[in-house]
Amino acid sequence: MFKIQTLNNISRIGLERLPAGQYNVASDQTDPDALLVRSADLHKIEIPASVRAIGRAGAGTNNIPVAEMSKRGVPVFNAPGANANAVKELVLAGMLLSSRNIPDALAFVSTLPEHADAHHAMEAEKKRFVGSELSGKTLGVVGLGAIGVRVANAARALGMRVFGFDPHMTVDGAWQLSADVVKAGSLNELYAASDFISFHVPLNDATRGVFKAESLQVARRGVVLLNFARDGIIDAGALKAGLDDGTIGRYVTDFPSKEQAVHPRVIGLPHLGASTAEAEENCAVMVVDQLRDFLENGNVLNS
Numbered sequence: 001m002f003k004i005q006t007l008n009n010i011s012r013i014g015l016e017r018l019p020a021g022q023y024n025v026a027s028d029q030t031d032p033d034a035l036l037v038r039s040a041d042l043h044k045i046e047i048p049a050s051v052r053a054i055g056r057a058g059a060g061t062n063n064i065p066v067a068e069m070s071k072r073g074v075p076v077f078n079a080p081g082a083n084a085n086a087v088k089e090l091v092l093a094g095m096l097l098s099s100r101n102i103p104d105a106l107a108f109v110s111t112l113p114e115h116a117d118a119h120h121a122m123e124a125e126k127k128r129f130v131g132s133e134l135s136g137k138t139l140g141v142v143g144l145g146a147i148g149v150r151v152a153n154a155a156r157a158l159g160m161r162v163f164g165f166d167p168h169m170t171v172d173g174a175w176q177l178s179a180d181v182v183k184a185g186s187l188n189e190l191y192a193a194s195d196f197i198s199f200h201v202p203l204n205d206a207t208r209g210v211f212k213a214e215s216l217q218v219a220r221r222g223v224v225l226l227n228f229a230r231d232g233i234i235d236a237g238a239l240k241a242g243l244d245d246g247t248i249g250r251y252v253t254d255f256p257s258k259e260q261a262v263h264p265r266v267i268g269l270p271h272l273g274a275s276t277a278e279a280e281e282n283c284a285v286m287v288v289d290q291l292r293d294f295l296e297n298g299n300v301l302n303s
């Protein structure tokens with residue numbers, strides 16, 4: 001019997017793939033063979049010596065001490081691509097929220113007094129929320145993995161010009177990317193060309209602060225930055241300076257700090273990129289299947 005400890009809620013559809021006669025799945029195991037997590041920060045807990053594998057029902061593995069686990073010979077399985085469609089859809093929403101001033105318009109409507117002339121007040125005030133269209137604007141996509149490729153292709157379908165940058169693009173990604181996406185030769189070329197810039201890279205030493213003070217010098221004034229990747233991808237100091245002086249017109253983020261959450265140029269969401277029933281299911285299924293294959297057959301795929 002394999003003992004699996006779940007440290008977060010894992011989609012039932014995924015857990016049902018662990019046969020009851022063979023697997024004991026609980027949140028309070030002693031001596032588990034494997035851990036199954038979503039956002040639990042494993043840097044902050046002692047991982048039992050019994051653990052032989054870790055499954056992360058999501059793409060990012062920055063909440064897991066991967067290097068330390070590698071030294072212990074413990075594979076970490078994740079689910080790259082399983083939530084890519086969910087993130088792509090929220091990025092599109094983020095661009096629309098920003099370009100059509102939707103948060104400000106919603107706030108206005110919610111404060112309308114209850115009287116017969118509400119309609120008149122809305123018609124009178126709506127000019128404050130005049131937006132602009134995405135069609136014809138330029139989107140820069142930093143990182144052309146499973147999510148970035150989808151975002152780039154979807155933006156093309158909306159009539160946007162798209163620049164992409166990724167020095168480590170996979171052959172699969174290259175096949176899937178629309179031929180109309182322009183490959184930027186450098187980040188600065190992408191930054192200089194873009195009205196919107198969306199980041200789709202994991203957080204690591206190479207990507208931390210990939211948008212920084214110097215990037216502000218080349219970016220278009222009023223650029224909209226979208227961060228559905230990780231906090232830290234955009235240098236905090238550069239971000240604050242750009243937001244305060246308007247170089248950055250809007251920052252749409254899944255990781256707002258307290259200060260950013262109340263900034264008039266910030267649209268902050270509580271890490272909702274992958275929060276759809278479908279994505280949670282896809283991630284759980286992908287990671288559970290890998291865990292089983294490892295525990296039962298010793299196979300290590302995608303760790």
Ligand code: MLT
Nearest residue numbers: 038057058059060083274
């Ligand atoms: C991911 O890394 O898969 C997404 O950010 C969602 C999550 O952390 O669960």
